[in-house]
Amino acid sequence: xxxxxxxxxxxxxxxxxxxxxxxxIGLTVTLQAAAAGFAIALGLGLVFAMLRRSRxxxxxxxxxxxxxxxRDTPLLVQLFFLYYVLPDYGxxxxxxxxxAIALGLxxxxxxSEVYRGGIDAVPRGQWEAATALNLSRMQTYRxxxxxxxxxxxxxxxxxxLVAMIKETPVLSVVTVLEMxxxxxxxxxxxxxxxxxxxxxxxxxxxxxxxxxxxxHRLQKVLPKAGIPLR
Amino acid sequence: MEWVSYLPSLARGALVTASITLAAIAxxxxxxxxxGIARVEGGRVLSTVALCYTExxRGTSLLVQLFWFYYALxxxxxxxxxxxxxxxxxxxxVGAYGSEIVRGALSSVSVQQHEAARALNFGRMQxxxxxxxxxAIVEMMPAFGNLAIxxxxxxxxxxxxxxxxxxxxxxxxxxxxxxxxxxxxLTLVGxxxxxxxxxxxxRLIERALRRGPAFPRAAHS
Amino acid sequence: xxxxxxxxxxxxxxxxxxxGALTVLDDFNFEVAPGEKVTLIGPSGSxxxxxxxxxxxxxxxxxxxxxxxxxxxxxxxxxxxxKASERHLRQIRSHVGMVFQSFNLFPxxxxxxxxxxxxxxxxxxxxxxxxxxxxxxLAMVGLADKKDHYPSQLSGxxxxxxxxxxxxxxxxxxxxxxEPTSALDPQLVGEVLSVIRGLAHEHDLTMLLVTHEMRFARxxxxxxxFFDKGRICEQGAPExxxxxxxxxxxxxxLASVLR
Ligand SMILES: Nc1ncnc2c1ncn2[C@@H]1O[C@H](COP(=O)(O)OP(=O)(O)OP(=O)(O)O)[C@@H](O)[C@H]1O
Ligand SMILES: [Mg+2]
Numbered sequence: 001x002x003x004x005x006x007x008x009x010x011x012x013x014x015x016x017x018x019x020x021x022x023x024x025i026g027l028t029v030t031l032q033a034a035a036a037g038f039a040i041a042l043g044l045g046l047v048f049a050m051l052r053r054s055r056x057x058x059x060x061x062x063x064x065x066x067x068x069x070x071r072d073t074p075l076l077v078q079l080f081f082l083y084y085v086l087p088d089y090g091x092x093x094x095x096x097x098x099x100a101i102a103l104g105l106x107x108x109x110x111x112s113e114v115y116r117g118g119i120d121a122v123p124r125g126q127w128e129a130a131t132a133l134n135l136s137r138m139q140t141y142r143x144x145x146x147x148x149x150x151x152x153x154x155x156x157x158x159x160x161l162v163a164m165i166k167e168t169p170v171l172s173v174v175t176v177l178e179m180x181x182x183x184x185x186x187x188x189x190x191x192x193x194x195x196x197x198x199x200x201x202x203x204x205x206x207x208x209x210x211x212x213x214x215x216h217r218l219q220k221v222l223p224k225a226g227i228p229l230r
Numbered sequence: 231m232e233w234v235s236y237l238p239s240l241a242r243g244a245l246v247t248a249s250i251t252l253a254a255i256a257x258x259x260x261x262x263x264x265x266g267i268a269r270v271e272g273g274r275v276l277s278t279v280a281l282c283y284t285e286x287x288r289g290t291s292l293l294v295q296l297f298w299f300y301y302a303l304x305x306x307x308x309x310x311x312x313x314x315x316x317x318x319x320x321x322x323x324v325g326a327y328g329s330e331i332v333r334g335a336l337s338s339v340s341v342q343q344h345e346a347a348r349a350l351n352f353g354r355m356q357x358x359x360x361x362x363x364x365x366a367i368v369e370m371m372p373a374f375g376n377l378a379i380x381x382x383x384x385x386x387x388x389x390x391x392x393x394x395x396x397x398x399x400x401x402x403x404x405x406x407x408x409x410x411x412x413x414x415x416l417t418l419v420g421x422x423x424x425x426x427x428x429x430x431x432x433r434l435i436e437r438a439l440r441r442g443p444a445f446p447r448a449a450h451s
Numbered sequence: 452x453x454x455x456x457x458x459x460x461x462x463x464x465x466x467x468x469x470x471g472a473l474t475v476l477d478d479f480n481f482e483v484a485p486g487e488k489v490t491l492i493g494p495s496g497s498x499x500x501x502x503x504x505x506x507x508x509x510x511x512x513x514x515x516x517x518x519x520x521x522x523x524x525x526x527x528x529x530x531x532x533x534k535a536s537e538r539h540l541r542q543i544r545s546h547v548g549m550v551f552q553s554f555n556l557f558p559x560x561x562x563x564x565x566x567x568x569x570x571x572x573x574x575x576x577x578x579x580x581x582x583x584x585x586x587x588x589l590a591m592v593g594l595a596d597k598k599d600h601y602p603s604q605l606s607g608x609x610x611x612x613x614x615x616x617x618x619x620x621x622x623x624x625x626x627x628x629x630e631p632t633s634a635l636d637p638q639l640v641g642e643v644l645s646v647i648r649g650l651a652h653e654h655d656l657t658m659l660l661v662t663h664e665m666r667f668a669r670x671x672x673x674x675x676x677f678f679d680k681g682r683i684c685e686q687g688a689p690e691x692x693x694x695x696x697x698x699x700x701x702x703x704x705l706a707s708v709l710r
Contacts, residue, residue, distance in 0.1 A: 072379060072425035073418045074386035077397055081418065084410035169293040173390065180294050184301075193301040201290040201298060208289035345509050346555035350569035350621060351544040354537070360568060364559045444559045444601045 002182070007190065015195045019186055023199055026179035033100055033178060034165045040104025041160070045111025050141060052116060071109035076170055078102050083174045099171035107164055114156045118149030151222045158215040162208055169200075179203065233412040236403050243399030244420050250395060251382045251428075253317045258324025258381070259374075265325055266332025271358055280329065287326035293387055295319050300391045316388035324381055331373040335366035368439050375432035379425050386421070396420055458521075460485040460657055461506065461625065466515035468501055468681075475501050476681045479515070485624075488651050488658045490668040490689075493678030494704055499661045502678075503627040506659070507549045508533065508540050520546055520624065548623035552630040554610040556602040556617070562589065563598040566617045574621070581620070588616040592646050608639030612646050619650075626650070628660040640664070647671065665708060669693050677701045 051063040079102040130140040172181035187193035268280035389398035400417040459482040468476035511532040529535040566585035592612035651671040
């Protein structure tokens with residue numbers, strides 16, 4: 001029994017049906033973690049992208065190294081680092097938050113590249129026009145650059161969101177009770193892993209297919225929203 | 231210096247990580263070409279099989295796959311050594327994502343090249359292996375480079391099925407010494423260094439493929 | 452006239468070709484005798500390339516008959532868009548070669564391998580023999596010294612001459628040229644035309660040439676066909692077509708290109 005739901009291992013089908021509510025509770029955690037992680041990745045990635053373009057060499061160079069480091073090291077180890085090292089320095093966060101930050105950090109390396117590509121595609125004339133209007137650098141980003149790149153970067157960002165959703169099971173290692181952690185716990189108690197793990201796999205598959213279909217539609221709709229994609 | 235004493239153990243772990251990664255990339259590349267070619271040239275049955283394979287392995291989570299092969303499959307009588315499981319699951323992952331790279335590169339070979347091949351009466355397989363693939367492989371290299379790095383990073387997950395790779399060793403040392411900052415910093419640097427080596431390796435391969443005037447465009451990643 | 456005695460090598464009978472709703476060829480009839488050199492001229496979009504591409508089996512056609520050397524393109528119970536098996540299509544292709552507007556050399560092969568590859572792989576010729584043949588052909592087009600270069604190291608004119616050698620290496624009975632000089636800088640046109648001019652003296656080679664080089668067409672062809680809207684509007688000996696065109700559309704077209 002878990003979360004008040006009893007399982008019924010009589011047949012694989014009844015078993016799957018009886019644990020579905022538990023797994024769905026895990027799904028909400030999975031989605032929340034991905035949402036929080038993605039919000040961090042979107043914000044931090046933009047910051048990285050802007051720092052990369054800084055006119056101060058040291059700043060842009062350091063950012064490049066940090067981004068490269070984040071991108072080339074495993075999420076799992078970054079997660080362990082945050083989970084075990086932060087408390088040593090007096091920062092104690094709930095596991096869920098640590099997990100979301102780890103996801104966000106790792107993916108900010110990816111999103112910063114997407115932003116960079118998008119920003120590079122903004123015509124030179126736009127920057128010059130902003131200068132001519134005497135906008136500050138912050139204002140230029142906020143009012144001119146970001147609105148223009150949003151439709152261009154949405155598809156790539158969407159792909160990273162889907163990828164992040166699929167990586168949330170890693171958070172189970174720091175006791176975040178997302179779908180796969182629950183499936184494993186059920187497996188441990190019933191000595192029957194096949195059904196719960198397959199169920200989780202199927203739910204991921206459905207989630208991915210829905211997201212891909214949504215992204216596909218988005219790409220069809222976007223060009224009509226005013227800004228040319230190329 | 232405390233952390234110097236971790237080095238031998240971590241180095242042994244890094245060796246396991248490197249071996250598993252390279253094995254997975256090698257096996258995965260074979261799968262990627264098989265599935266990618268099946269998608270483009272396979273006829274209805276083969277291309278559907280390849281499509282199902284890629285969708286399933288791209289659409290579900292790698293860690294779920296790993297546990298599925300490690301915990302669930304043995305219960306129905308199919309079991310592998312943990313290392314085999316790790317390599318197999320990573321290879322299936324590389325194969326699924328790699329097949330998209332292969333498919334994309336193959337379909338980017340121009341219609342004109344196909345028409346020239348047809349005008350010279352090349353058969354389908356001859357066109358594939360003599361004309362399309364040699365041109366497509368060069369295009370695939372940057373994407374395969376990224377996939378290789380991805381595989382190295384994801385290989386850390388095999389520590390969760392008790393394979394003594396770099397991450398696993400780091401966990402053991404930290405449980406012993408409680409020196410989290412030292413151990414994990416060292417581990418991250420280890421992965422970073424391996425990534426750089428892998429990147430250099432992939433770039434070398436790309437350079438070799440591009441050598442000569444056949445593909446004069448500059449290499450870029 | 453020998454033409455009356457010999458059966459035609461190529462025969463289009465009531466061929467219809469459509470791209471979706473667009474009909475490009477409609478009730479198209481056209482014959483070519485063995486060894487004949489025919490030039491197709493006409494305004495853009497009139498279907499000249501389509502005729503060559505159908506002959507090369509790059510495009511299927513929907514209705515009518517087409518035969519080459521007595522072989523019908525459609526098989527009695529053939530399936531797919533081409534209404535024929537791959538085997539049958541390859542049989543047909545073994546008699547036809549094509550030179551493209553954009554050369555389409557294989558960029559990953561040297562000049563020599565571009566010419567050797569098909570005879571060696573498709574005809575199963577021993578490498579040595581295929582290379583001898585290739586070197587002869589490259590010498591014929593004046594590029595023997597470039598055999599180890601890659602296509603990207605050659606000028607357009609040189610690439611097109613290699614492409615001609617490559618097509619000839621398969622010993623086709625019919626050689627198709629689709630605007631072979633249109634992609635070239637003006638000063639490179641001459642070298643390609645002189646190679647084609649040389650081929651025009653080959654007694655056994657049947658040539659179909661689409662070109663906008665009217666003077667050249669007049670010089671090398673036995674017959675000129677003027678295409679308009681998917682039909683042959685007027686055809687005949689080059690002198691007749693160029694000096695005394697009968698159809699107003701032909702006159703109009705010639706006036707516009709000769710200026
Ligand atoms: N793949 C295709 N799909 C749809 N329409 C096509 C296709 N290829 C050719 N067409 C159409 O068929 C018609 C005839 O084309 P074709 O290429 O044979 O003309 P052409 O006489 O060679 O003209 P040009 O001198 O411009 O090469 C044109 O209207 C063209 O738009
Ligand atoms: Mg044409």
